[in-house]
Amino acid sequence: MKLGLALGYWGSQPPTNHIQLAQEAERLGYDSVWTAEAYGSDALSPLAWIGANTSTIRLGTGVIQLSARTPTATAMAAMTMDHLSNGRMIIGLGVSGPQVVEGWYGGPFAKPLARTREYIDIMRQVIAREEPVANQGEHYPLPYQGEGSWGLGKPLKSILHPLRKEIPIFMGAEGPKNVALAAEIADGWLPLYYSPFRQEVYAPSLSNAKADFEITQGVVVNITDDVEAGLQPVKHMLALYVGGMGAKDRNFHKELVSRMGFEAEAQKVQDLFMAGKKDEAAQAIPDALADEISLVGPIDKIKDRLQAWDETPVTSLTVSARSSAQLQTLAELVLDR
Structure with missing residues (x-):
């Protein structure tokens, strides 16, 4: 089992210790460090800063949103970062959700699986640099010949030669079809809850x-x-995602928790959360759910739980440690067994 450091996205202000945390994680043998984005800080800029101040730890976006960039722009960033970091880049992608895509990026959320398939195919074409990039799909047509086109576009090949012709692409996915797509076309998967x-x-x-x-x-x-x-x-985090991260009739996180065996409880959490009873919603989260997806308790309990994780196909655990002492303890628990 490998270990990663999850730094997430920024809150209202930039964090002050992410470089130090990444450096300490690298020293302790952590395999990867991950940044994220929602609708505030972006994922790539902090990761570049971290990469400039580390030398061996892998650099992952967990995740960047498809609608934030065209596939060619993401591939350009991936190749650039891969060169700057000497081959440490991992691109983690996710479709986000309709509230963010349509409310923040101003685009349609339709056909997320088809969009993802096209997106990753174009990225792989760019990075492989074997021929000019072209795509006949409806979501990212290259060259573009639709409304407003001047008719002058032609397939292009990246000026920059890649350091690696295959940069790992991971998918953030929740639904059964999206997870199956990740297994089919991606190099890795970033689950939300497992x-x-x-x-x-x-x-x-x-x-x-x-x-x-x-x-x-x-x-x-x-x-x-x-x-x-x-x-x-x-439990408060779960209440936010199950109760508030999505529309009442379509919340991917609520649907996942229902598939995990907590359908009635998930509905109750959503009802309470949307009624403004956020604390009650958190308390309605089943203890079993919160306990199974986390590592909470005395050292001996966590050691036992890690044995359960060893029996899964999960290859790496990423943790949100926020001090050198926490990083050290987790390295001893996970890496020194």
């Missing part, structure tokens, strides 16, 4: 994954003797 005790939720979608397919799962870690109190941040 329980080592409910592997059947994803098993059919992963049945055709390649032998070297990577699964990088983020987990909240809280070493404490008070498990109930330690699970509270996890």
Whole structure:
């Protein structure tokens, strides 16, 4: 089991210790460090800064949003970062959701699977640099010949030669079809929630994954003797995603939790959250769900839980440590077994 550091996206102000955390993670043997974006800070700029101040740790976007950039722009960034970091780049992609795509980026959310397939195919063409890039699909036609076109576009090949002709592409995916697409066309998968005790939720979608397919799962870690109190941040996070991250009739996170066996509870959480009862919504999150997707409790319990994770196809756990001491403890728990 490998270990990664999840730094996420910025809040209202830039963090002050991400470089130091990444450097310490690298020193301790962490495999990767990940940045993210929502509708504030972007994922690539901080990752470049981190890459300039580290030398071996892999650099991942977990995730960047398809609608934020054209596929050629993302491929350009990937190749540039791969050169600057001496081959450490991982591009993690996600379709986001209709609220962000249509409300923030001003584009349609239609056909996310088809868009993702086209997007990754174009990226791979750009990075391989074997021939001029072209795409006949409806979402990212290259060259563009639609409304407003001057009719002068032609297929182009990147001026920059790639350091690696294949830069790893991971997909953030939740739905069964999207996870199956990740197993088919991507090099890795970034799940949102994964329980080592409910592997059947994803098993059919992963049945055709390649032998070297990577699964990088983020987990909240809280070493404490008070498990109930330690699970509270996890339950509040779940309440936000299940209750508020999406529309009432279409919330991908709620649908996932329902598939995990908590359909009635997920509905109750959404009803409470949308009624403004956010604390009650958090308390309605089942303890079993919060506990299974996290590492919360005394050291011995966490060690036992890590054995359960070892029996899954997950290849790396990413943790949101925020101090050198936490990084050290987690390295001892995960890497020094």
